[in-house]
Amino acid sequence: MSGSPAPDPDGFDSVLALVNSASARRTRDEPAAPYDQEADGRTGDARQAAGDDRVAARPPAEGPAGAVGRPGEPEAALAADQPPAGTAWPAEYGPEPPGPAAPPPARSGGAPPAHEAPDGEAPGRASAAAAPLGQCGARRHGSAVTGWAEAVRVAGRAGQAVRERTSAVRPPLELPLAEALGLVLARPLAALTDLPPFDTSAMDGWAVAGPGPWRVRPDGVLAGQSGEALADGEAVPIATGARVPRDVTAVLRSEHGSLDAHGGLHPQREVVHGQDIRPRAQECRTGDTLLPAGSAVTPAVLGLAAAAGYDTLAVHARPTVDLFVLGDELLTRGLPRDGLIRDALGPMLPHWLREAGAEVRAVERLGDRPDALAGAVAASEADLVVTTGGTASGPVDFVHPTLERLGADLLVDGVAVRPGHPMLLARTAPGQHLVGLPGNPLAAVCGLLTLVVPLLRGLAGAPLRQGRDAGRTPGSGAVPDVYETRRVQLSSDPLAAPAPPGPDAAAPTAVLDAPVQGHPSHTRLVPVRVDAGRARPLSFGGPAMLRGVATADALAVVVPGGAEAGHPVELLALPWAGGGGGFT
Numbered sequence: 001m002s003g004s005p006a007p008d009p010d011g012f013d014s015v016l017a018l019v020n021s022a023s024a025r026r027t028r029d030e031p032a033a034p035y036d037q038e039a040d041g042r043t044g045d046a047r048q049a050a051g052d053d054r055v056a057a058r059p060p061a062e063g064p065a066g067a068v069g070r071p072g073e074p075e076a077a078l079a080a081d082q083p084p085a086g087t088a089w090p091a092e093y094g095p096e097p098p099g100p101a102a103p104p105p106a107r108s109g110g111a112p113p114a115h116e117a118p119d120g121e122a123p124g125r126a127s128a129a130a131a132p133l134g135q136c137g138a139r140r141h142g143s144a145v146t147g148w149a150e151a152v153r154v155a156g157r158a159g160q161a162v163r164e165r166t167s168a169v170r171p172p173l174e175l176p177l178a179e180a181l182g183l184v185l186a187r188p189l190a191a192l193t194d195l196p197p198f199d200t201s202a203m204d205g206w207a208v209a210g211p212g213p214w215r216v217r218p219d220g221v222l223a224g225q226s227g228e229a230l231a232d233g234e235a236v237p238i239a240t241g242a243r244v245p246r247d248v249t250a251v252l253r254s255e256h257g258s259l260d261a262h263g264g265l266h267p268q269r270e271v272v273h274g275q276d277i278r279p280r281a282q283e284c285r286t287g288d289t290l291l292p293a294g295s296a297v298t299p300a301v302l303g304l305a306a307a308a309g310y311d312t313l314a315v316h317a318r319p320t321v322d323l324f325v326l327g328d329e330l331l332t333r334g335l336p337r338d339g340l341i342r343d344a345l346g347p348m349l350p351h352w353l354r355e356a357g358a359e360v361r362a363v364e365r366l367g368d369r370p371d372a373l374a375g376a377v378a379a380s381e382a383d384l385v386v387t388t389g390g391t392a393s394g395p396v397d398f399v400h401p402t403l404e405r406l407g408a409d410l411l412v413d414g415v416a417v418r419p420g421h422p423m424l425l426a427r428t429a430p431g432q433h434l435v436g437l438p439g440n441p442l443a444a445v446c447g448l449l450t451l452v453v454p455l456l457r458g459l460a461g462a463p464l465r466q467g468r469d470a471g472r473t474p475g476s477g478a479v480p481d482v483y484e485t486r487r488v489q490l491s492s493d494p495l496a497a498p499a500p501p502g503p504d505a506a507a508p509t510a511v512l513d514a515p516v517q518g519h520p521s522h523t524r525l526v527p528v529r530v531d532a533g534r535a536r537p538l539s540f541g542g543p544a545m546l547r548g549v550a551t552a553d554a555l556a557v558v559v560p561g562g563a564e565a566g567h568p569v570e571l572l573a574l575p576w577a578g579g580g581g582g583f584t
């Protein structure tokens with residue numbers, strides 16, 4: 001385990017205060033919202049009564065033999081996996097694609113139970129059934145399920161608190177410019193020089209002194225050279241970027257002057273004093289703050305730092321991450337067979353974590369072996385442990401019992417977001433956190449963007465999203481989430497409305513091209529393509545699907561209850577769409 005015990009060594013108390021105040025708010029506002037009464041735990045009738053559109057799309061209660069889910073997986077989870085033949089296209093999938101809907105994936109009859117080990121490997125599974133969610137014995141802080149925006153905040157604050165409290169033992173790194181790319185400035189970038197450092201010609205032409213015509217001196221001034229002072233009536237050829245000689249009044253562009261047979265230079269248009277001269281310190285003076293601490297080091301920042309005189313930069317170290325992929329049903333190569341499926345997260349997450357600024361140390365597939373997970377977490381010295389799968393309450397979902405065994409503090413245990421609601425955040429040791437991502441691949445992506453990326457930002461010293469609690473909206477859904485308030489504040493003409501409140505008023509937004517059905521009480525994260533400020537919801541946005549997000553630029557944050565076409569939605573930009581890989 002990392003760190004050493006000391007009174008609040010990693011600022012944990014301040015994170016707990018945030019968790020507990022949010023929890024108290026929930027308790028005050030929402031006396032009854034236990035996790036197992038959330039949408040997926042309700043009966044079909046109850047969900048229908050509550051207006052849950054997924055009921056209409058639910059497949060028959062009995063799944064086919066060898067069904068997608070695990071033993072004990074609720075039918076609602078199956079509903080989220082695939083549309084059965086003859087039923088409506090589920091809202092969770094996004095808009096129905098043109099043409100016939102994709103057929104449900106073939107299921108092999110007589111397949112072994114999903115929890116049997118692949119490739120003949122000894123299963124080594126949990127000897128005891130997992131404790132039901134909500135009865136986990138890990139120290140739990142906060143109440144049943146955390147609102148989405150609040151979860152983002154708690155994760156960010158948890159990372160930030162660790163960084164603030166450990167800065168003495170982990171001072172910033174002083175790295176050569178090229179090695180600082182993608183990290184975060186630990187100190188403000190103050191100019192080490194005036195920029196430009198001297199008066200500079202902005203054009204190729206002649207430096208002239210006094211009114212024309214001028215006598216052209218034979219010596220020219222190239223960039224990197226300094227010319228002698230000019231007397232009135234003199235001119236000297238000068239190149240762009242060259243230091244302007246003393247007593248020059250202007251630069252005449254080469255296309256604006258003509259030479260006569262005697263070497264006299266004649267202006268072809270009026271010459272204004274100071275024209276085409278970049279005066280010293282036009283951009284900054286020595287000591288000016290060019291960028292605040294916390295800025296991401298982008299290629300442009302490297303250029304600015306070099307121009308301003310830097311050879312090295314003080315940056316925060318990359319947060320370290322160990323990734324543990326759980327599940328005996330996962331194959332690492334070839335085609336799915338015998339109820340086994342390909343691991344989609346092992347190939348995806350390490351790169352995404354690096355894009356998010358992490359140094360990924362271990363990537364291990366631990367199967368469904370609780371002892372292996374407990375041992376791996378206990379041995380990990382990473383700032384953050386990320387697990388995939390095993391967060392729910394199936395027979396081999398052992399993340400909760402393992403956290404209990406390790407005496408972890410649960411800060412977030414379920415988030416009011418679809419996909420991804422079983423995601424969790426725990427503190428496993430002073431200075432170390434664990435994020436449990438759900439196994440369904442898009443649910444895992446949602447957990448990554450909700451908990452992991454903010455935590456990494458906090459650890460790395462990058463600015464956090466500015467969470468704002470807007471209070472509870474009367475009559476709104478089961479879980480208070482600032483997005484509910486945002487929804488009711490939208491005017492009938494959203495484009496004319498003032499910017500709605502939300503977790504981050506500065507977050508990118510776009511206007512929805514098409515309506516998106518919402519979950520009654522949970523935020524939805526929906527893959528979208530963004531073009532010219534308009535977000536087009538994509539098909540194949542179900543929790544187990546990656547087809548939508550693979551063609552997306554962003555995930556749109558859709559308020560509980562849904563959003564109409566024309567309404568603005570906040571965007572979680574995806575790194576490959578120029579949307580903030582790392583800490584930008």
Ligand SMILES: Nc1nc2c(c(=O)[nH]1)N[C@H]1C(S)=C(S)[C@@H](COP(=O)(O)OP(=O)(O)OC[C@H]3O[C@@H](n4cnc5c(N)ncnc54)[C@H](O)[C@@H]3O)O[C@H]1N2
Nearest residue numbers: 074077327343344345389390391392393397438439440443
């Ligand atoms: N009783 C309840 N059951 C479930 C709930 C619930 O609230 N109560 N939530 C459902 C939801 S929503 C999700 S999401 C899943 C999350 O489950 P786990 O985190 O325990 O994940 P697993 O059961 O291990 O796997 C779920 C699903 O994803 C597949 N999977 C797992 N890992 C991978 C991987 N690396 N690559 C590709 N696919 C993976 C796995 O085979 C399962 O099909 O729980 C529901 N159940």
Ligand code: MOO
Nearest residue numbers: 419420421443543
């Ligand atoms: O399948 Mo679950 O809805 O959270 O992703």
